[in-house]
Amino acid sequence: MPEKFDVIVVGAGPAGTSCAYTCAKNGLKVLLIERGEFPGAKNVMGGILYRKQMEEIIPEFWKEAPLERPVVEQRFWFLDKESMVTTSYKALEWGKEPFNNFTVLRAKFDKWFASKAVEQGAVLINETVVLECIVEDGKVVGVRTDRPDGDVYADVVVLADGVNSLLAKSLGFHKEWKPEEVALTVMEVMKLPKKVINERFNVNDDQGVSVEIFGDSTKGALGTAFLYTNKDSLNIGVGTTLSGMIKKKMKPYELLEYVKEHPMIKPYIDGAETEEYLAHLIPEGGYNSVPKLVGDGVIVTGDAAQLVNAIHREGSNMAMTSGRLAAETIMRAKESEDYSERTLDYYRTAIYDSFIGKDLKKYKDATHVFEENPQYFEQYIPLMNRAMGTFFTVDGTPKREKQSKIIKSFTGKNGRLGVAKDLYRAWRVVK
Amino acid sequence: MSLESISEGRGKKLNILVCVKQVPDTKIIKVNPKTNTLDRSSAPAILNPYDAHAVQEAVRLKEIHGGKVTVLSMGPPQAKEAIKKCVEIGADEGFLISDRRFAGADTLATSYALYKAVQKLMKQDGGIDLILCGKHAIDGDTGQTGPGIARRLLIPPLTNVIKVAEVNLEDRKIQVHRKIEDGYELIESAIPCLLTVEKEINEVEYSPLPNMLKAARYTPIVWTVDDLEDVDIKQLGLKGSPTIVGKMWPPAKSEGAQILAGDSREQVREAVSIMLQQRELFKVKGGERV
Ligand SMILES: Cc1cc2nc3c(=O)[nH]c(=O)nc-3n(C[C@H](O)[C@H](O)[C@H](O)COP(=O)(O)OP(=O)(O)OC[C@H]3O[C@@H](n4cnc5c(N)ncnc54)[C@H](O)[C@@H]3O)c2cc1C
Numbered sequence: 001m002p003e004k005f006d007v008i009v010v011g012a013g014p015a016g017t018s019c020a021y022t023c024a025k026n027g028l029k030v031l032l033i034e035r036g037e038f039p040g041a042k043n044v045m046g047g048i049l050y051r052k053q054m055e056e057i058i059p060e061f062w063k064e065a066p067l068e069r070p071v072v073e074q075r076f077w078f079l080d081k082e083s084m085v086t087t088s089y090k091a092l093e094w095g096k097e098p099f100n101n102f103t104v105l106r107a108k109f110d111k112w113f114a115s116k117a118v119e120q121g122a123v124l125i126n127e128t129v130v131l132e133c134i135v136e137d138g139k140v141v142g143v144r145t146d147r148p149d150g151d152v153y154a155d156v157v158v159l160a161d162g163v164n165s166l167l168a169k170s171l172g173f174h175k176e177w178k179p180e181e182v183a184l185t186v187m188e189v190m191k192l193p194k195k196v197i198n199e200r201f202n203v204n205d206d207q208g209v210s211v212e213i214f215g216d217s218t219k220g221a222l223g224t225a226f227l228y229t230n231k232d233s234l235n236i237g238v239g240t241t242l243s244g245m246i247k248k249k250m251k252p253y254e255l256l257e258y259v260k261e262h263p264m265i266k267p268y269i270d271g272a273e274t275e276e277y278l279a280h281l282i283p284e285g286g287y288n289s290v291p292k293l294v295g296d297g298v299i300v301t302g303d304a305a306q307l308v309n310a311i312h313r314e315g316s317n318m319a320m321t322s323g324r325l326a327a328e329t330i331m332r333a334k335e336s337e338d339y340s341e342r343t344l345d346y347y348r349t350a351i352y353d354s355f356i357g358k359d360l361k362k363y364k365d366a367t368h369v370f371e372e373n374p375q376y377f378e379q380y381i382p383l384m385n386r387a388m389g390t391f392f393t394v395d396g397t398p399k400r401e402k403q404s405k406i407i408k409s410f411t412g413k414n415g416r417l418g419v420a421k422d423l424y425r426a427w428r429v430v431k
Numbered sequence: 432m433s434l435e436s437i438s439e440g441r442g443k444k445l446n447i448l449v450c451v452k453q454v455p456d457t458k459i460i461k462v463n464p465k466t467n468t469l470d471r472s473s474a475p476a477i478l479n480p481y482d483a484h485a486v487q488e489a490v491r492l493k494e495i496h497g498g499k500v501t502v503l504s505m506g507p508p509q510a511k512e513a514i515k516k517c518v519e520i521g522a523d524e525g526f527l528i529s530d531r532r533f534a535g536a537d538t539l540a541t542s543y544a545l546y547k548a549v550q551k552l553m554k555q556d557g558g559i560d561l562i563l564c565g566k567h568a569i570d571g572d573t574g575q576t577g578p579g580i581a582r583r584l585l586i587p588p589l590t591n592v593i594k595v596a597e598v599n600l601e602d603r604k605i606q607v608h609r610k611i612e613d614g615y616e617l618i619e620s621a622i623p624c625l626l627t628v629e630k631e632i633n634e635v636e637y638s639p640l641p642n643m644l645k646a647a648r649y650t651p652i653v654w655t656v657d658d659l660e661d662v663d664i665k666q667l668g669l670k671g672s673p674t675i676v677g678k679m680w681p682p683a684k685s686e687g688a689q690i691l692a693g694d695s696r697e698q699v700r701e702a703v704s705i706m707l708q709q710r711e712l713f714k715v716k717g718g719e720r721v
């Protein structure tokens with residue numbers, strides 16, 4: 001007789017583990033199934049983990065979790081070929097309790113997080129792939145794994161299987177993502193001595209820096225590159241929408257090489273040794289791409305549900321909150337022993353009422369607008385650089401003349417109206 | 432006390448004990464170039480691959496004859512993971528002997544400690560018919576531990592086993608194939624005895640889901656030195672280990688190797704013609720070519 005659990009969670013990333021942890025803590029019988037050798041084995045993330053949403057699951061987790069550095073400075077670089085305009089915010093307060101966010105290495109973090117769920121009583125099995133949901137009378141009643149005697153049952157199955165979510169797809173919750181709904185990202189973990197990192201980024205041992213890089217880092221395609229400091233390594237990566245890669249005929253690893261060789265970036269990674277090379281998709285369709293979230297006996301969470309705020313590179317936190325909300329929904333459903341879509345719909349409402357729904361709504365058109373109007377990344381960033389260059393190069397030209405030259409450079413191609421329209425449009429999508 | 436006395440008169444079931452070791456994955460491990468020692472933190476710990484085959488074989492025999500598969504390991508607390516892996520394969524129970532006083536053991540001290548644990552297990556379970564070990568551990572590589580245990584228990588060690596042909600519980604006999612230079616030999620032994628197994632003995636199967644669930648919930652039983660009986664502390668750990676490791680170094684990488692294609696006859700022909708071209712190979716003392 002196959003075993004029956006209260007809840008089966010598929011995927012031990014931030015979404016799945018948050019759900020399993022919360023369910024187990026509240027006394028439910030939980031099975032967490034992960035296909036990797038261990039949770040996090042192949043999971044990929046630039047590396048910024050947000051304190052707030054994690055703390056809602058495990059208070060004061062930073063005292064125990066394998067974190068790299070608390071981020072005290074967020075830098076933004078607008079990159080041209082041989083110049084950049086930068087802005088940043090540094091706050092020493094972020095380096096102290098309760099912190100703002102941390103850099104992490106997911107292979108370590110996910111493993112630890114899953115072990116906490118196990119401590120709460122969740123049963124974790126690794127190296128096991130869920131092939132499909134078992135559906136009886138239109139209800140999801142369990143999952144079929146790739147192992148012999150591999151069926152296992154539950155009142156509710158939580159899909160936390162990440163961006164591709166073949167499982168939600170096979171239930172008909174969503175179609176294959178379109179190339180503009182996902183970003184293809186590649187990154188490397190590069191070993192560099194702690195001392196060198198501290199010097200290059202102007203921090204001490206327990207302070208970290210995040211750098212987001214726009215413009216030439218993606219050769220003008222919609223996307224970003226990033227550079228984050230770990231304890232004694234750097235995470236460097238780059239990604240653009242899949243459609244951007246296709247349009248510009250770029251290969252992801254070539255783009256990453258280009259970023260690493262960029263004269264503005266190279267000095268930061270000089271001498272660092274590549275330890276790991278990783279590639280992954282990020283769901284970036286946003287609000288309009290969120291699939292059906294619940295069905296009879298099933299809930300979709302995290303990346304599987306497209307819950308990512310691409311503009312602010314927030315994904316892991318949305319995954320965690322969605323996992324927690326799924327758990328809370330299941331606990332409510334348990335009271336009435338009713339796991340129908342109608343009862344579980346509480347989850348959908350909770351998602352849309354939370355910061356997840358609100359933030360996704362705020363930026364719902366952003367990706368689309370930037371995708372349709374490549375001038376933002378292709379033209380304005382180089383123009384910004386030239387403007388700064390013109391303004392600050394002391395060559396005897398009077399400043400007023402420089403200003404009008406700069407304005408002309410902006411309006412030359414698109415006309416005054418064009419620029420005004422672009423500015424307005426950009427403001428509209430992020431307002 | 433010999434095993435015989437304890438397993439005598441038992442039912443027609445086969446109780447098997449498998450000794451397993453947790454080892455660093457030597458496919459990945461790095462050697463510290465300064466100290467020439469293994470950098471154990473550089474590689475994940477795994478179940479010694481040969482031991483996985485031993486457990487699989489025990490499970491297979493249990494399916495035929497009934498009985499029980501118990502695993503035993505000596506190691507640090509993390510070695511519990513290796514035992515859980517054995518439960519995934521199908522072991523019923525697992526014991527870890529773990530204590531600072533075991534640390535630094537060479538094969539002599541390791542087999543002594545394991546022997547003491549086996550003695551205790553024999554009493555607990557009312558008998559062990561067969562002990563299985565791997566051919567060797569991929570880190571230590573000596574292949575001495577198994578025979579060391581057998582010698583102390585005064586039971587026959589059958590090494591390099593590639594097939595268990597027959598187990599006869601009535602006559603208390605076992606027939607196995609032992610790998611030898613070219614081919615194998617079929618030998619018969621009384622049980623209880625100890626086998627060390629080669630990888631050819633079986634394929635380690637993809638564990639069924641119920642085993643995975645069992646393993647995930649399983650907590651191996653941990654014994655310290657104090658849980659064992661009549662232990663001579665002087666024979667344990669570093670104190671009980673006469674082995675001295677003189678020096679360790681990574682083997683020099685040989686270059687210029689060539690892989691020959693074709694069937695064996697073509698390969699031989701090709702190899703001979705290459706060797707004939709290597710003049711020095713076929714010189715006699717005086718420098719004359721043969
Ligand atoms: C390069 C990159 C940089 C990023 N940077 C950031 C950042 O800085 N900050 C941030 O917050 N977010 C970032 N994100 C997004 C973030 O990584 C994701 O939003 C987050 O990991 C989503 O969590 P999840 O649990 O939904 O999915 P995942 O983390 O993808 O976990 C899914 C899990 O399910 C398992 N699985 C999948 N299918 C099956 C199956 N059939 N059976 C069993 N198991 C299965 C997988 O092995 C995996 O462990 C980044 C993403 C990428 C790719």
Ligand SMILES: Cc1cc2nc3c(=O)[nH]c(=O)nc-3n(C[C@H](O)[C@H](O)[C@H](O)COP(=O)(O)OP(=O)(O)OC[C@H]3O[C@@H](n4cnc5c(N)ncnc54)[C@H](O)[C@@H]3O)c2cc1C
Binds near residue numbers: 450505535572575
């Ligand atoms: C050159 C050298 C230096 C060493 N230095 C040290 C040292 O400084 N400190 C130290 O602590 N150790 C050291 N060891 C390790 C220790 O001697 C061996 O790990 C241990 O005695 C087992 O020997 P082996 O690894 O050769 O296993 P083998 O005899 O090759 O293993 C054969 C089989 O015996 C069984 N077996 C072996 N070990 C165990 C075990 N622990 N529990 C259960 N079953 C087992 C398994 O079935 C295994 O497949 C060293 C080993 C060598 C060869």
